[in-house]
Amino acid sequence: MLFSSNEDQNFALSRFESMLKTNNVFFFDSAEFEDIIHHYLDSGKVGLAKKAIKIGLEQHPSSVNLKLMDIELLVFENKLEEAEKILDQLYILETTNPEVYIQKANIFSKRDEHYKAIELLKMALDFSDDTADVNSLIGMEYLFIDDFKEAKKYFMKCVEVDLDDYSSLYNIIYCFEFLEDIDGAIHYLNSYIDKNPYSEVAWHQLGKQYYTKKLFIEALAAFDFAIIADDRFIGAYLEKGKVLEKLGEYEEAIHNYQITLELDDPTSFAYLRIGKCYDKLGKKDLAVKFYYKTVHEDPLLDKGWTAITDYYIKQENFQKALYYINKAINIDTENVAYWKRSAEIHRALQLYEEADIAYQKTVELGNYELSTWIAWADILKLLGEYSNSVHVLLQALEFYPDHAKIEYRLAGIYFTQGEQNKGTFHLKNALRNDFKQHLQFQQLFPNVFMRVSVKNIISEFKKSST
Template structure:
């Protein structure tokens, strides 16, 4: 049993912590130690749990449960040999203690011996009156083995024993999803809801299944039942809002997202979606307000900064767009999408050096899209740096071999650099790969396009 805030059983915990501060050794019965240790483990305070286990075993050296807690900590700290030795000792003393089998299975699982872990857990099933947790543990081991049907079947057995184990319910649906069995998932959830009609979690999952099949009206009905079951269920309002957006019912979507803001602290996701809905409704001022609220709530959310920047781009207010993408970059200099937008906006403003810098930075961060390579090389050409443009395209050709857009550009650049052999080589490659792309020469290298060499090649193509 874990201590709650109002529980009188907090007294042993307070007494224990007071003892640690004063170094006075006080007596606790073994149950009190178990509760104290359980509390600390649940709080993630392993060091305090270890102190409680040590003192507990000093006062109750024969306590099996305290030794099991020691094993649990050994497993947590990956001291599996120590865990195994102590488990062997306990097995001799209590061969019918199901917890010994569970901890043994935990060790085996940590050692990636999942089949053996399953065998041990199945033995534990024969020793227990409460099988739900064991079915769930077996299901998890099958998940580790990627045996999704077996995993699903054991999570279903868990639900049969404990219908309110929502963790198992989520895992059942996860297995159905992985197996791409949406219809079967829907059938299962409907059967579950026949017996548990006010389970908001099941209605929510049913809505997601219908949404994945684009049966949006059925999805909306399921989310409505989830909300009837629990009118404070934020997830149902969010999912309902998303469906309403897809149906272009933006005002209704806004209503649902807004409800979530009153149920819990505002989330950046809900604020962003409200902003997006207002933008779709043509209410740009309201959209901007909510986008600003989004980045205020979560300055690290790139979708918020990108939404602000793109909206100002749509309004052709490129200076403001540049201002906000710069703010975003100052927060996260490693975000590729920021640098791509930075390059695009600077190009619009005819700030060519800054635009080239944006593309270069995007490439440095691993954005090897063809468009990024091509735009950067075109900018370098405009900036009077044909050698740098050539070097960039040679790098691009490693990622996109036999690409006519790259080869035509290389041919034009080598023509400008008066390297005739390389010009001919890349021009022939380009014509072979896709002669229709010769328009690139007309746009970027008109002098070369008008040359006899190009004209002769074009005649051969006719």
């Protein structure tokens, strides 16, 4: 009875493993060793693959393919000098073997010498029957040096050879996006679809480009075609749901998100979007139900926790909002969005000392928005910590020079502390930058505003500017 190729491979594998266990020496032809090595590498058993290479080269010391496998493994393990020595010997004998050039290129690539790698890969093209594979490697090298135009060109060559090479197609679109050439991506994808009209991947990518350009009707049509090509394509349903949200079709968007829950394991993204849709429809109880599902599915998703927190903030149920934002902070203490909401909730609950701590943490984590600085300074003023409030406002001025909201507050605090010169300086700056906001200054510092000296500064400024 003749063995099938799969049976032959299994037989060779069992003989090889028997040899390792018993220390008996069995002979294998070089092709069998290659199959054995590929099997171990595909299974992630690198140690056994190395043993097979070693024994294989002992039995077939002149096998070029086994030497190339040995080199490939050495490169993978970053043993570049050892790999290079074997390659240099091979190059003398195998000057037309494309794999020699490819492996030499891999070594240069590992050393970040990408231009040299590209040069060798282009030489490999002259000898290779599999030009698509080599072109893909060239494309990747160009990506490493951020030459997206050249990378795109070589990935396009791969797709010309094989329309189903979706890895290269994704890389082409990535290059278009990085070059901010959305129109170019749309044109390319439409040309591709003319040749391969049932490609769900191409339709999906085309829909995403239309979405970026806010061409929602065109995006919707593209995602519909992706679903026609593959009615189990989860990504297309999710993207279609996002488009329907933009069009205000919330019920239909929910329907598409729910399809994804039926096709595969539920995702936190789908739960969150369903919750947002119900929120827009005014169905608050259903909205919060799906927000809870979101954080249950993925406790690390910050958008889930902020959605629940914002839900209770809108209802002015600040105690519940505080409960959930504290849960979120316990999970991720370095999330700036959590700390900013914590500060806002504490401020609403008039827990000013806690709000101060939360605003400080918000700034430490890199949130330098004007609203954060202003709110923090106002909290410190309420606590009577005028010096700290000034310190915060002066920091804010570094990010927002001469901003009226900051200048009015500095003026008010300096006047309160009896520092007339500094107060006058900042008040004049504030009036010059936005005179109308002096009414807000009156609300923030009514006692200061009633002073004759302050009223005179404001009236003099008004006269001089009319």
